[in-house]
Amino acid sequence: MLALTKENFEEEVIKTDGLIMVDFWNEKCEPCKALLPSVHELAEKYQGKAKFCSLDTNGNKRLAMAQKVLGLPAILFYQNGEIVAELTNEISIEDVEAKLLELAS
């Protein structure tokens, strides 16, 4: 998974076509860390279906807020630079997978 920062976000997400999944997390967010391994597995499993990225909100807080993310964990899907779906609060990996398949089809 590609680690995003405020430096590369514009280039890698907004200016990139196709389906992109961004997992917002940070070190203090235990539910995020609990989710992370299964997100990595998902990225592995669906390699090629979408571009999988993570964004550590630590140091990129303003960027997260500009994406209207004000709570973790959050998983956003972008298509051609626009937010097309998002999951927040109690996220299960099954929900993420279902959303991914829906958008990738």
Added chain:
Amino acid sequence: MSEVYDIIIIGGGPGGLSAGIYGSRSRLKTAILQKGKPGGQAARTEDLENYPGFSRGTTGPALMEAMEEHARSFGTEILSEEVVDLDLEGKIKLIKTKSGHEYQSRTVILAPGAVPKSLEIKGEIPLRGKGVSYCATCDADFFEELDVVVVGNGDAAVEEAIYLTKFAETVTIIVRREEGDLRCNKTSAERAFSNPKIKWVWNSVLKEIKGNGLVDSVVIRNLKTGELSVMKTNGVFFFVGTVPKTEMLKGKVDLNNQGYIITNDLMETSVSGVYAAGDARVKFLRQVVTAASDGAIASVAAEKYLAEEEKLKKSS
């Protein structure tokens, strides 16, 4: 046929981890089934200063990591599994998980814990992750230099409000009760009253959360006058108690009408060989220390039960 465990613990919070420590230290084949990372609600609480022996200088996540390591050190298996169904009636209990595994165990300790309660007021659900939060450690730093509202006045509410003042410009606590009357412990109350960043709205409840995309204001109702007022804010944190994660246990062990598991002093549930520990149990005080205590009792009670069963088997 897969191997049979002596104790399977469902849930890896402090109750489950403590049960794991006691079980595996007694050389019983012990596993904890836990969805994701262990630690439970305590792992989401940054400031934790009432666990005996650890005052300032430890955090919820650090204490939970230490407990996890402690349990593993005696041989507790901690398996990342989400339980979907249980059959507790027989001598051998069956536990099915989402991954398709079926575990077998002679005893089961239920420690599923609890989750923050939602009030489901208008705007709360659509604005989750957009300013509405139930986890201060997860989200506090988004609110640097911003204003937030805290709903609730128990230990969690007041302690997390104090934690939030390290980030937010102001933290306004909305309290149902009369001015000065808080449900939380006195130490935290005094600390909150002397904190210049904390403001109070008494005799009031949250009526609505407003915002287009992100939270921008809340509607507060004064319970005495019935008057509604609008307050600008960037975030709303709810700490209004918890609900037990016992949906799956309905009809399997006795629950009270709020869904908490009923046990006796030995942590025995209504089913023989099945015990409960932690916040999901009917109890007076829900804290890390009491969850750990429950876990210890449940494991030792399970050990006694296993010894009795063994004796019966030999004599028959």
